[in-house]
Amino acid sequence: MPDCHVIETQLKPYAAYSSSSKGRRYFESDLCPTWKEELFIGDIGNYSFGSLFQHDRDRIVHCEAFRRLEYKTQVFLNDQGDLFRTRLTHSLEVAQIARSLSRNLGLNEDLAEAISLAHDLGHTPFGHAGQDALNQCMQDYGGFEHNLHGLRIVDELEERYPQFNGLNLTFETREGILKHCQFKDALMLGEVGERFIKNTQPSLEAQIANFADEIAYSCHDIEDGLRAGFLTLDQLKTVEIWSYYDAIARTRFPFCSLKRHIYEVVQMITNALIADLTVFTASRLSILKINNIEDVRLSQPIVSYSTLMLPQIVELKKFLKKNLYTHFKVIRIANKLKKIITRLFDAFMEDNRLLPSKYQSKVSDQEQARLISYYIAGMTDRYAIKEYKRVFCIEEIF
Numbered sequence: 256m257p258d259c260h261v262i263e264t265q266l267k268p269y270a271a272y273s274s275s276s277k278g279r280r281y282f283e284s285d286l287c288p289t290w291k292e293e294l295f296i297g298d299i300g301n302y303s304f305g306s307l308f309q310h311d312r313d314r315i316v317h318c319e320a321f322r323r324l325e326y327k328t329q330v331f332l333n334d335q336g337d338l339f340r341t342r343l344t345h346s347l348e349v350a351q352i353a354r355s356l357s358r359n360l361g362l363n364e365d366l367a368e369a370i371s372l373a374h375d376l377g378h379t380p381f382g383h384a385g386q387d388a389l390n391q392c393m394q395d396y397g398g399f400e401h402n403l404h405g406l407r408i409v410d411e412l413e414e415r416y417p418q419f420n421g422l423n424l425t426f427e428t429r430e431g432i433l434k435h436c437q438f439k440d441a442l443m444l445g446e447v448g449e450r451f452i453k454n455t456q457p458s459l460e461a462q463i464a465n466f467a468d469e470i471a472y473s474c475h476d477i478e479d480g481l482r483a484g485f486l487t488l489d490q491l492k493t494v495e496i497w498s499y500y501d502a503i504a505r506t507r508f509p510f511c512s513l514k515r516h517i518y519e520v521v522q523m524i525t526n527a528l529i530a531d532l533t534v535f536t537a538s539r540l541s542i543l544k545i546n547n548i549e550d551v552r553l554s555q556p557i558v559s560y561s562t563l564m565l566p567q568i569v570e571l572k573k574f575l576k577k578n579l580y581t582h583f584k585v586i587r588i589a590n591k592l593k594k595i596i597t598r599l600f601d602a603f604m605e606d607n608r609l610l611p612s613k614y615q616s617k618v619s620d621q622e623q624a625r626l627i628s629y630y631i632a633g634m635t636d637r638y639a640i641k642e643y644k645r646v647f648c649i650e651e652i653f
């Protein structure tokens with residue numbers, strides 16, 4: 256039997272070990288011997304066929320919800336420009352940053368990567384506008400929360416394997432996907448919901464993935480905001496972290512084109528955030544005497560920026576909220592997109608024969624609303640727009 260966990264000898268003791276995983280929801284026999292029989296190959300010797308977390312990563316990359324991320328909005332609609340981030344490219348950037356942070360700290364890169372790639376699987380079309388609209392539609396039926404829906408997708412909704420619903424991911428990847436959760440929902444989720452009841456912490460890899468998400472969107476939204484013309488360099492100079500690295504880049508590369516200069520400053524900010532998180536988190540691991548993953552779970556949140564860096568990232572996020580996420584052009588688009596979600600939801604609730612049969616319920620309004628929320632949440636931006644036309648526009652019949 257090859258050792259699938261051989262790479263774990265390089266991890267720090269407080270990392271999440273695939274070999275000590277709490278396992279999957281449904282039992283699966285070891286993959287390697289099965290492959291041997293099914294693929295008619297001979298002696299597999301000492302080759303490793305990957306750890307549990309590597310298999311999680313593979314299952315996520317191959318699932319339908321992951322491919323849908325290509326056509327789901329991050330901030331800008333997919334058809335507003337080919338160079339704007341989508342949920343897919345955002346997730347890839349998060350995974351890259353999470354892998355870097357994990358490697359710096361001796362954590363399990365495979366787990367951090369799997370969580371990062373899956374962290375936005377539950378998002379509706381049209382970004383936060385879509386989430387807000389669907390949540391509003393679902394107010395009388397328990398609400399809609401994309402994080403919980405992400406877990407639902409990997410636990411139940413993906414139809415890919417003959418033996419089980421969902422992707423049957425490990426506990427550690429599932430707990431990382433469930434970044435936050437309301438108490439009432441946590442009570443229904445079994446072991447993966449327990450930390451929201453007992454107030455314990457997830458693995459360091461899950462904590463890292465959250466910060467990688469924040470670093471990725473804070474930095475790439477600067478670039479996309481400038482590209483769209485919604486942000487200006489003069490505005491950005493009021494942000495301390497931008498003006499600091501802007502000055503360094505101008506001194507170091509005085510004849511650089513504006514395009515390269517912007518990329519350089521954003522890269523410097525990204526690197527500074529990663530370096531600060533690495534050094535400060537390492538010192539906290541030492542001060543808190545964290546020796547294993549159980550210490551991690553019973554401790555306070557460990558991954559953190561230094562007290563010097565924290566106000567910088569807070570200022571940057573406030574700046575983006577004020578100048579980009581609530582820019583009047585972004586709000587105008589969001590307002591229109593919310594109406595698409597709301598009108599579709601209402602029309603389906605009013606007459607469920609408008610729905611594909613798979614999503615029609617004969618049980619109750621509650622059950623019907625739940626199925627409609629799954630249908631709408633699964634749509635890409637362009638599918639939702641097309642569906643809107645099919646339901647409401649006489650020209651678009653099929």
Ligand code: MG
Pocket residue numbers: 345349374375468472
């Ligand atoms: Mg994200």
